[in-house]
Amino acid sequence: MSSMKQTVFNLVGVVALIILVGILVATNPTEAGPFGVLAFFVCLYVVIVWITTYAIFNLYNVVLLTTQNKITKRPPQPLRVLRAYYYASVLSLAPLLIIALQSVGGVSIFDIALVMVFVTLGLFYVAKK
Numbered sequence: 001m002s003s004m005k006q007t008v009f010n011l012v013g014v015v016a017l018i019i020l021v022g023i024l025v026a027t028n029p030t031e032a033g034p035f036g037v038l039a040f041f042v043c044l045y046v047v048i049v050w051i052t053t054y055a056i057f058n059l060y061n062v063v064l065l066t067t068q069n070k071i072t073k074r075p076p077q078p079l080r081v082l083r084a085y086y087y088a089s090v091l092s093l094a095p096l097l098i099i100a101l102q103s104v105g106g107v108s109i110f111d112i113a114l115v116m117v118f119v120t121l122g123l124f125y126v127a128k129k
Contacts, residue, residue, distance in 0.1 A: 013050030052088035
């Protein structure tokens, strides 16, 4: 990601975090209404993507530095932030799907397994892209 895109990405993440904290402190779900609940879930997704992107990026680079040239003979390819963002956008859906399932009924082992299959398929798609 270019420096400008990364700055905008960080700014959007911080603004979403501030809005999320504001929603949690100032309202409850009955007062917020449908728009407030939608804003909560959108901000929650943006914050989770923001945090997960940098977690994946940093974790991959730490693993890359510690295992460099020990597994294969070819030079390792560093992970770009944009690629980490793709993985994070798929992984960040899992908590939201489980929260949504909890709100409409209950979460069983079968529901969690279906979410895991869905996320695995999404990650496989990103990996092959």
